[in-house]
Structures are given as structure tokens and as C-alpha cells.
Amino acid sequence: MVDYFIGIDGGGTSCRAALANGNGTILGRSKSGASNILTDPDTALKHIAEAARLAFEEAGITPDLPSAPAVLGLAGNNVGDAVNYVQARLPFKQSEIVSDGVIALQGAIGDEDGAIGIVGTGTVYIARHDGKLHSIAGWGFQVSDLGSGARLGQLALQESLLAYDTIRPMTGLSKAILAEFGNNPENVVDFARLAKPGDYGRYTPKVFEYARQGDEAAIRILNTGAAGIDEALDAVNAITRSKGRLCLLGGLAPLYPEYLAERHRSRLSEPLADALTGAVALAVKAYGSPSEARA
């Protein structure tokens, strides 16, 4: 019989763990360092074990990882080699590695059908219908993730060059962005050539800030982004038949709703719980005794 269950929410900046009993009641939470299984799997393994031990300690229980089953939500879970390497070296009784989106879904909507949209530097949508999971978008800013922070930042840079070229009006946003590049479009081009999603995303707060002031270019960019999110949510609704919760998560979740179509805005609700709670609930469901699996 298993006494304790571990949930892990691991990513590039930190690794969080939660310990629950067989009822799914969370007894302790903790946090350690980065756990990116793609770029540094050994450090990720170290931080996963550290976070799990700390969660036991937080709960006032002597850590015993080999006795505890775990569900881990990890970015990069779709890269087989990294997953196999980490899976084989985890210190838990049993363990399952799922995507960060899957634990976020479980946390946000619990066991019912419904969907989430994670709207941050990238975008990904996860829907559950008749218990089956569906994932939409999340392929990166070059050819996907319309409306993501990376896309908004990229559009802001594009807008500033269009203004420089007298193709679009020069607005406060474009002026501010060009000023950051010394008013030299070649600096924008040099930046864009190598920009990673997070590099573009750094310009996204400025877009929301200028849009609030009525900046024409900023509003155009956000309307373009919102249209991309609206059509993805339409696809999500086609899967769920618009049943159950619909939650937006991620850094842009609080900022976007006012730009979305009314049909989506009116359906949005707050997540029930966070991704870490989702992970530990999944661990209880997967490895708890049938009578315990209620989380």
C-alpha cells in the first residue's frame, strides 16, 4: 500500500513538488532549481529529487522517495530520448512523465471535461472531451502560436519597421521600439535574425501598455493576436462542444480577455487549482487504490 504521492511541475526556471496522501490532500509543497530535461537532464534529475525530499520535509515526514509514486509534468516531454533518460533515473516507486499542459489542465478543470489555453511566450490549448485529451498549437512562433507573446513582440518590431518605411503611421509604440534600437532599422534586423521566442516576448508588455493608451499600432497588433486566439478557441470548442470549463493560463491570461470575442470571453472561468495540484492529483488517480482515487 502506498501512503504518499508526489506531483512535480518542472520547467526551465524552477522545479516544484507537492506531497499528498491517498485522499489527494496536499501535505507539503516545495521548490528547487531548474529542471529542463532537454538542456541539462542530470541537473533536472537532481532538482526533481531535491524538490520531492523538501516536500516530505515541509509535511513533517521523513523523506522516502522509493516508496512514493509520482506524476511529473515536464516541458520537453515530447522528446523521446530525454524522457527515456530521465524516466530510467527517477528515484520514485513508479513514475509517469506527462506534459506541463496535462498537469495544468488537471489542475484547472479537475476531472471533468473542459479545456485550457496556455497563453504565454508560446500558446498551446488542451481540451478533454469524453475523457480523451486533445492538444492544439504549441509548435513555436515561426509557423504556429498565433497570438503568443513571441508573436506579439515580433509584430511590434515589424510594425516599427513598417512605420520607419512610411508604410504605416509612426505611433508611440513604434517610436519607442525604434528608439530602443538606436533608431537604426539594421539593428532591428540583426536582433530579429537570431531572436528566440523569449527575446521577442520582451517587447510584449510594451504592446499592452501602449494599447491601453489608445496606440493605433498596439491595438492593431493585439487585435491580430486575439483573432489568432479566438480561432484556436473555436477549434477547442468544436472538440469540447463548448462544454465544461474554459480557462486561460500563462503570463498573458490576465491581459488578453478584453481583446477576445465575446463568445469566448463570456465562457472563461478561473482555474480550480494550479498545475502542481494537477500533477499530484494525477499521481493519486494513477497509483492510488481505486477507493482513494477521487482527487
Added chain:
Amino acid sequence: MVDYFIGIDGGGTSCRAALANGNGTILGRSKSGASNILTDPDTALKHIAEAARLAFEEAGITPDLPSAPAVLGLAGNNVGDAVNYVQARLPFKQSEIVSDGVIALQGAIGDEDGAIGIVGTGTVYIARHDGKLHSIAGWGFQVSDLGSGARLGQLALQESLLAYDTIRPMTGLSKAILAEFGNNPENVVDFARLAKPGDYGRYTPKVFEYARQGDEAAIRILNTGAAGIDEALDAVNAITRSKGRLCLLGGLAPLYPEYLAERHRSRLSEPLADALTGAVALAVKAYGSPSEARA
């Protein structure tokens, strides 16, 4: 007194040269190998000299480069270091390095005011008003060059992922593109991560091909691209006050007009001559005696 003038049109795949007399009459044309001054300036110098010698020979004249002034239209002319290196080593009497766009403008519209749009893998627009040159766009596909071949190909890949994700309808174009990637979106993502403009541009002929068959996605992509070109041409017209010739050049020039706004389509005319003719005309204008400068 100078007897002969050289024009050079050099790029990544070949270097072309023309020889003219003081009236601007072209006496010989020729072609040699690649002359990319950014990636391989020494080879570029070799091929420039070779093309010039061959142009003399074509004209039946003993080559004498040190006696002939030249104007060279070279891609990469905006990178100072490369230009200085090449400029100091050219074999001509005098020489000026200008952009490939400037010689194309001269060839297409002659000495009058007017404008060209070069619509190929990238896009750039060059306008002449009251004798002064203005350049618009050409900053690359990441943050500029809306409607370029690179952009159209990128949109085609994006469209195929949107269709895969059930966000947009699956059309023949998206089906054909996904099939090229083994129907695995991760292959599209891997490709897009490192794709250069020309890599994306390889998918552009397919977009025009499917649009001709009525494919909804292909038509949407071309309308998006054409809107980008339309607004750039509006900016061009604001500079030229819609006076003089307006010519489209580049690989997509024959394909795009039917998608453009009527206000632009009705103004388009055929170029008077090619870029090489423009280069040699500029050489006669710059270095010929005043009475000769009529080309």
C-alpha cells in the same frame, strides 16, 4: 577621354557585365560566376573582372579594364566593410558600388521619376522623386518584406499546421505540404526553426498553383501577401505622388498583379530595360563627358 564604360550586375549566383560606348550603346554583354561580396569577396572580385573582360571580348575589343570606369550593382552593398574591401581592389579606372536595387531602378524607368518593386524571395521598393532615391522595406522576412516569397512560403507552412490543428479547414495545399513533411508537424517545426528565406520560398510556387485551382488557403495566403504589397505601393505612391512608371520586377512579378488592388494594377508597366542596362547607363552618366551623358 574615356572610350568605354562597364556596368556590373552581381549577385549570389552569377555576375553579369555590359560594355557601352560614350553614347550608352551597349557593345557587349557577358556572364561569369557568383559575386557575393559578403560571403566570398575574393571570388567576387575574380568574377567581376572576368565578366568585364568577357564583355570587352564579346564586343570584339581588346580588354582594358584600367581604362574603363564602372558602376557595380551588388547585393550586400549596405555592409561597409565588404564594400571597402572590394572597392579598394577593383581593376577599373574609377568605380562606384551601388545596390542591386539602384541599377534595377535605372534599367526599369530610365532617368525619369518613378518606382520599382522587386518582388522575389524578399521585397524591396525603390522610388525616385525629383531625382532623389527612396528605399522601402527589404529588411528580411522575420520582421519585414510582407508578401515576399519567403513570407508566402512561411504562411503556407503555418496554414498547414493550423489545418492539422483543426483551426482552419484542411485544403489541398495544406494536405500537400503536410505530405511533404511525412504528415508529421514536428518535421515542419524542425524545418521552420532553421529555414532561410530561400527555404521558405521553395513552397511559394505551390501557393500560386493551388490558388489557381481555387484552394481557399492558398487564396487567403496570396490575399495576405498582396495586402502587404499594396500598402507598400501606397507608401511608394505617396513619395512619387503616383507620377512616372511603376514596375514590378523579380520572380513573383508576373504572378502577383491579379491579386493586387486595382489602383496599383492599372498603373503597372513593363520595365524599359534590365538591371545590367541600368548599371552601364549609370556608369556613362557618372563618368562620361557631359555631352555624352544621355543614357
